[in-house]
Amino acid sequence: xxxxxPKHRDEIRIRAVPNRAPDRREDGPFLPLSATDKVKLxxxxxxxxxxxxxxxxxxxxEKSTFLYLLTDGVxxxxxxxHSGQRQILAFYWPGDTFGLAENGVYVNSASALTQCTVYxxxxxQLATFLLEHPTIQEGFLVKAVHDLRNAQRQIIMxxxxxxxxxxxxxxxxxxxxxRYFDASRRVLTLAMTRYDIxxxxxxxxxxxxxxxxxxxxxxLLRRLTPRTLELTTAELKAFVDFSDS
Amino acid sequence: xxxxxPKHRDEIRIRAVPNRAPDRREDGPFLPLSATDKVKLxxxxxxxxxxxxxxxxxxxxEKSTFLYLLTDGVxxxxxxxHSGQRQILAFYWPGDTFGLAENGVYVNSASALTQCTVYxxxxxQLATFLLEHPTIQEGFLVKAVHDLRNAQRQIIMxxxxxxxxxxxxxxxxxxxxxRYFDASRRVLTLAMTRYDIxxxxxxxxxxxxxxxxxxxxxxLLRRLTPRTLELTTAELKAFVDFSDS
DNA sequence: CGACGAGTTGATACTAATCAACCCTTGTGG
DNA sequence: CCACAAGGGTTGATTAGTATCAACTCGTCG
Numbered sequence: 001x002x003x004x005x006p007k008h009r010d011e012i013r014i015r016a017v018p019n020r021a022p023d024r025r026e027d028g029p030f031l032p033l034s035a036t037d038k039v040k041l042x043x044x045x046x047x048x049x050x051x052x053x054x055x056x057x058x059x060x061x062e063k064s065t066f067l068y069l070l071t072d073g074v075x076x077x078x079x080x081x082h083s084g085q086r087q088i089l090a091f092y093w094p095g096d097t098f099g100l101a102e103n104g105v106y107v108n109s110a111s112a113l114t115q116c117t118v119y120x121x122x123x124x125q126l127a128t129f130l131l132e133h134p135t136i137q138e139g140f141l142v143k144a145v146h147d148l149r150n151a152q153r154q155i156i157m158x159x160x161x162x163x164x165x166x167x168x169x170x171x172x173x174x175x176x177x178x179r180y181f182d183a184s185r186r187v188l189t190l191a192m193t194r195y196d197i198x199x200x201x202x203x204x205x206x207x208x209x210x211x212x213x214x215x216x217x218x219x220l221l222r223r224l225t226p227r228t229l230e231l232t233t234a235e236l237k238a239f240v241d242f243s244d245s
Numbered sequence: 246x247x248x249x250x251p252k253h254r255d256e257i258r259i260r261a262v263p264n265r266a267p268d269r270r271e272d273g274p275f276l277p278l279s280a281t282d283k284v285k286l287x288x289x290x291x292x293x294x295x296x297x298x299x300x301x302x303x304x305x306x307e308k309s310t311f312l313y314l315l316t317d318g319v320x321x322x323x324x325x326x327h328s329g330q331r332q333i334l335a336f337y338w339p340g341d342t343f344g345l346a347e348n349g350v351y352v353n354s355a356s357a358l359t360q361c362t363v364y365x366x367x368x369x370q371l372a373t374f375l376l377e378h379p380t381i382q383e384g385f386l387v388k389a390v391h392d393l394r395n396a397q398r399q400i401i402m403x404x405x406x407x408x409x410x411x412x413x414x415x416x417x418x419x420x421x422x423x424r425y426f427d428a429s430r431r432v433l434t435l436a437m438t439r440y441d442i443x444x445x446x447x448x449x450x451x452x453x454x455x456x457x458x459x460x461x462x463x464x465l466l467r468r469l470t471p472r473t474l475e476l477t478t479a480e481l482k483a484f485v486d487f488s489d490s
Numbered sequence: 491c492g493a494c495g496a497g498t499t500g501a502t503a504c505t506a507a508t509c510a511a512c513c514c515t516t517g518t519g520g
Numbered sequence: 521c522c523a524c525a526a527g528g529g530t531t532g533a534t535t536a537g538t539a540t541c542a543a544c545t546c547g548t549c550g
Contacts, residue, residue, distance in 0.1 A: 017347055017348060018347075018348065019309075019345075019346045019347065019348075019349075019368075020309075020346070020348070020349050020368060020369075020372065021348050021349035022348070060488070061488075064264075064265075079397075079401060079488060080488065081401070081405065081486050081487065081488050082486050082487075082488060083486050085405045085486075087400065087401045087404045087405050089397050089400055089401070100264075100390070100393065100394065100397075101264045101265070102262055102263075102264065102394055102489075103262065103263065103264075103265070103266050103267070104264075104265050104266035107394060107397070107489070108397070123264075123265060124265075127265065127383075130379075130383065130386075131379045131380065131383060132379070134375070134376045134377070134379045134382060135376065137379060137382055137383065137386065138372075138375065138376060138382065140386060141375075141382065141385060141386045141389060144386060144389035144390050144393060145345070145389050147393050148345065148389060148392050148393045148396055149345065149347055149352060151393055151396035151397055151399075151400060152324075152334045152345075152352070152353070152396055154396075154400050155332065155334055155396060155399050155400055155403060156324060156326070156332045156334070158400060158403035158404055158447065159332045159403055159444075159446075159447030160326065160330045160332050160447065162505075162506085163505085163506070193527090193528065193529090194528070194529060194530090195528080199404075201404075202403065202404030202405065203506075203507085204506085204507065204508080205528085205529075205530095206506090206507080206508085206529090206530080206531085207506065207507075208529095209529065209530055209531080210506085210530090210531090212530095213530085213531095226528075226529060226530090241326050241327050241328050241330075242326065242327075243305070243306075243324060243325065243326050243327060244347075244352070407537070407538090408537085408538070438495090438496065438497090439496070439497065439498095440496085448538075448539085449538085449539060449540075450496085450497075450498095451497090451498080451499085451538090451539080451540080451541095452538065452539075453497095454497065454498055454499080455498090455499090455538085457498095458498085458499095471496075471497060471498090
């Protein structure tokens with residue numbers, strides 16, 4: 001289920017679009033981090049592997065002892081209400097951090113959707129470490145702002161888009177991750193169920209299926225299997241009405 | 246319209262709930278900042294007053310030259326889509342920062358709903374300043390995470406709550422600010438129109454009015470005037486189903 | 491006084507939630 | 521090896537919530 005792997009060290013990298021216009025642009029969607037900073041962070045953290053999809057890694061309401069950095073796999077963060085309703089707040093991809101806390105308590109749960117490997121950092125040590133390493137702290141600040149922008153995109157999506165448009169936005173987000181979108185064949189592989197997607201875009205599983213068939217009717221995608229889709233990102237982008245993207 | 250006021254200096258303070266459990270709790274909803282840090286920040290920034298409600302302070306798509314810290318008044322941040330639809334992403338209260346940027350460009354517009362006084366910091370200088378002042382940078386990091394949690398609350402609200410519940414959540418948020426909620430008389434004064442509220446909770450102005458009358462029918466509030474409400478926060482909290490609050 | 495914007499109410503249309511039934515794949519145990 | 525259970529996925533019928541359009545009131549300001 002869970003296993004420490006001290007042998008190899010995956011590359012430490014943080015996925016974020018910077019606030020300011022970058023002077024260099026060689027790092028793709030990741031923040032520039034000096035080699036020594038990566039080493040220092042690597043020493044502070046610990047690598048964990050989660051072999052079984054579905055494993056809950058952090059649990060809403062529990063004491064927040066670690067901040068996590070995903071290096072491989074896909075993770076889902078959700079909150080469950082008293083009524084039992086579940087809202088998925090984000091899907092995390094390699095380079096994303098998770099384990100959001102308030103007053104020392106996790107506000108969301110997070111579960112692996114695939115096999116995952118993560119770094120985890122003890123929150124106490126991390127806090128003092130960041131004060132001593134301002135450039136790394138800046139990285140985490142930029143990452144937090146990046147996540148804030150993403151959350152705002154999602155608010156717009158929920159507030160102004162119908163279910164079909166929301167699904168299109170979601171699929172576009174997914175196809176931004178090379179590991180799961182084969183750009184040459186234009187095939188997207190989904191790591192999540194209809195229920196997961198529904199709880200993310202604020203509808204029901206049936207609603208997701210119907211939105212899929214409407215997109216298919218419009219010729220914006222083709223379902224090869226329920227979990228593998230052939231799609232053209234340009235056409236989907238033309239379909240949704242973001243002022244950015 | 247806009248006027249520099251170098252005479253008096255308002256207190257610099259950042260409104261945020263910390264990630265970790267605080268060891269001291271004397272600062273109310275604001276972050277603990279040392280006196281010298283406040284002075285240094287004050288020197289970096291500049292105080293601006295906006296006399297006329299409705300003034301647009303930052304404009305979506307423009308080059309981001311300043312980060313703003315609100316010291317008095319209420320501000321609204323919104324994004325307008327190609328279709329003309331508007332989504333309000335947040336209302337800002339004293340102690341909040343605004344002027345969110347991506348790649349050096351503001352992603353949202355922000356307008357004053359009341360008379361406002363703000364600090365503004367040149368983004369370039371602020372970035373280097375924060376690297377030299379890790380404790381202040383930590384403050385901005387905690388603030389960004391705070392805003393991220395708020396955005397997630399809003400996602401839950403939009404994804405799982407009906408219009409009436411969303412209005413209740415909004416009113417509860419408003420009544421958290423002493424300046425606009427007289428706790429002894431239980432009277433909340435709204436700075437925003439029905440249209441603003443509608444664009445915030447993702448409905449229409451008519452929808453807001455109907456939600457008001459449903460809450461009034463349920464006995465959860467009383468409309469003294471359209472903009473002043475008598476309400477009991479405890480009853481409203483019981484009505485909404487957040488796992489926190 | 492008249493114009494305008496905010497706020498409210500009613501009638502109608504439509505999106506999507508819900509309930510039910512069903513298919514398909516996968517994995518497990520007899 | 522096959523039967524059956526379980527969960528994911530899809531489709532149809534019905535209903536509930538709310539968007540939209542229209543009309544009207546009220547208060548404010550020039």
